[in-house]
Amino acid sequence: MKNRLHVLRAEHRWTQAELAEHLGVSRQTINAIETEKYEPSLSLAFKMAKLFGMSIEEIFQADDNR
């Protein structure tokens, strides 16, 4: 699954640690999501959507190749 988390975080001028604190997860989790090594749970995806004021689909896109 592809995501725009890195771009959105950069737009807000947040570090990974700052975003992690906003979402109540570890910096490693943010890094793993940004590098697409880990797909977040639905509840975390909702938290991200709420934080950025977007829908989940605007942040995450299904990878059709999978």
Added chain:
Amino acid sequence: MVHTQTPKAKPDRMFFIASAIFVLMFLTARLVLKEIELPMFVKIIITILAVGSFAYFLIQYARGVKMLDELERKIQLEALTFAFPLTMVLLMTLGLLELFIPLSKEDWSYRHVWAFLPVFYYAGLAIARKKYT
């Protein structure tokens, strides 16, 4: 167990303390039970204390896991998923070998197998961490 970088330092410290207490209690109990002649009820009390320290360790581990974030929980699960079957394989291998090779109790026997579980767990933890970093 380990540690997100978010403010979760306290559970880690408690986990470390519980681990240290367990290891200390277990080694002391093993030494005392093996080397010192004591009345049976004292030996039973020492055994219960050692087991109690392990129970405390497990409680701290469970508390620690509850406080981890979702990725760290997944890593913990993958580490255990790696360690448990590997320990079973070791146990079965020893069981089969013991059918035709007399294994020394002091070197290789079922009583030592449990000690491999944490070794495999940390190996699994390293593999899982590498996967997500």
